[in-house]
Amino acid sequence: MKLDRLGDFQRTHRNGELGLAQAGQTVRLLGWCRKARNLGSLIFIDLRDRWGVVQLVANEETASPELLAKLKVVRGEFVLGAEGVVAEREAKNPNMATGDIEIRLTDLRIFNTAQTPPLPVDDAGQEANEDLRLKYRFLDLRRDKLQRNMILRSEVANITRNYFRKHDFIDFETPILGRSTPEGARDYLVPSRVHSGEFFALPQSPQLYKQLLQVSGFERYIQICRCFRDEDLRADRQPEFTQIDVEMSFVRQQDVQTMIEGLMVELAPLAGQTAVAPFLRLPYKDAMEWYGSDKPDLRCATKIQDVTALFAQSEFNLFRTAADSHGQRRVRALFFPGEQAGGYSRKQLDELQDVAKHLGAGGLPYAKWGKEGFASSFKKFVDAEAETALRTALGASAEGLAVFAVGTDAQTSKVLGEMRLRLAKTLGQMDESRFEFLWVVDFPLFEWSEENQRFVACHHPFTSPHPDDLELLATNPGACRAVAYDLVLNGYEVGGGSIRIHDAETQSRMFRAIGIGEAEAREKFGFLLDALSYGAPPHGGLALGLDRLVMLLAGVDNIREVIAFPKTAQARCLMTDAPNTVDAKQLRELRIQTETPQQYRAGVMFFESVPAELQAPIAALRTLSTSQPSSTSTMVLDGEIVKVETTRIPGPEFE
């Protein structure tokens, strides 16, 4: 089929903006065919562009033979230009924004055809599997849902830039090629050709640069920047992600928080929500105690309770030994009121217990008060008096379900934190229509790393110790609090920051506390120590996860839905097949040798042009190093270009 040329065919209107106001006008529109409905001598086409969908119509009596011929070949996703007159419809469609009107076609241009899409492009049907969506991301992105998400994302970025500009922040760009740092996540490394054997690291965050810009006197820094972490993925974690990175001079914790709250107040309406500043400030210790999480979801009111003392005299050994442990181990509980909770079935409780076990619990003791009265996994240890005591302690006035965890605070927090969210959701005791912002503050400065057998910085090693805890730095680092704060929304950490250390002496003490000696500190962070010694102002800031924020504003539960070209959970791009192996020549230039655990050989599938007598030589000849289980490559054999499908076979270790 001969395609039309765009030539000077320009749109006069966007599809979404047409209505009865334009009736009678001749318009030119552009877009994709969402759907063609051919009723014989009457043909409808739904034309989609970024702004909406409008119905085109033509009938046999009035349309020219040329126009009719074109209309009959149009299929889904063809790229069209339409010229026609806006007319009030005979049959209006109240479900469609432009449902009052249609375009009576006078001319149609077909700028491109399209194969039948491998996945549904409209949102009406069922969504395709995600691997398919990721492979054909360019088509998936045509869908309304993703278009809306991308537009929302752009809105968030624009509002953010305007907000900070309004507050005199300066927009910076910091290096993508930087220095690998010892603390924190694994770095993505970039080999340097010029300096063979040496590597740049992609930034996990522009942390040090933004601090140095405070030393330089810019006072207010903002950057919307890409960050990279070579760690395993989650539904809310990608290896490259976008931060709204903020840093300010001459500020206290509350100044940074107030600034960020102002931004949230402006962003919340994008989700039809209202954010009311100031947000709740919840100490880390209380968050862990009440919610078992450092990012509590406050849309559920239920709190964890300590019921250890109730079992001091109990014959239930599991619980009593905790009571005897002088606080080392505790019995903690969650109580959910209501008929539904009290009527929880054995099967449901077993499922919950499985989850608890996966989180490291031995089981999930429970007690429930329902239609059949009191039931519990440890009922034989609970007499009437004990039951009353338990009931009173839990505030269980009527029916309901309590689940228990016993162990160290870390253990019980992990289990009950998860149970709290699960039960709240399944029992409908989580108001998912609300937005609940809060600040979690007073984080510990350090945590013990089993792997390294030393304390490591919880946030990062530039975080200011809490002024009241300075002397603990050397004596009891584990108890030292930090001036660090996380912004939490609906159980997600959407941002985190701190007041930084701004004097070289405190910074040195900090390095000492985490086992970085003078010489090592000098070598790795000499530039920072230098900077701090030349008049660094008191400063602090925070970084917001843009992707997560947009995810929550969009009301979706996966970060991939708000990223145009995301990676899979295995950190691969299904569309481009990145990462991929590179030419030996490239590696030689970089003086890099690779160890490949398996060798790959040309496989068994050949394309039409390969004569039979050449197939065996090809199979024998080619040994490929590729991470792909199979791939197609082109090679020249006896002067003939052939395509070879290579498949991976197990082989000896590659030398």
Added chain:
RNA sequence: GGGGUUGUAGCUCAGUCGGUUAGAGUGCCAGCCUGUCACGCUGGAAGUCGCGGGUUCGAGCCCCGUCAGCCCCGCCA
């Protein structure tokens, strides 16, 4: 690194106890159709049951391995 789960037509899925020629909806193709908008009606094509091996008279179904997607734990300053 570990655990769970999924993989059957272009797409979404069903497939019983291992037993005839592997089905449905949708999409696609063809014909008919002047008010559709999830158009309708009639007909048709369409399958490496992810891949490899095994058990069996017989495997989509059972076993072993493997690849890929998703979720979680560890990890993520």
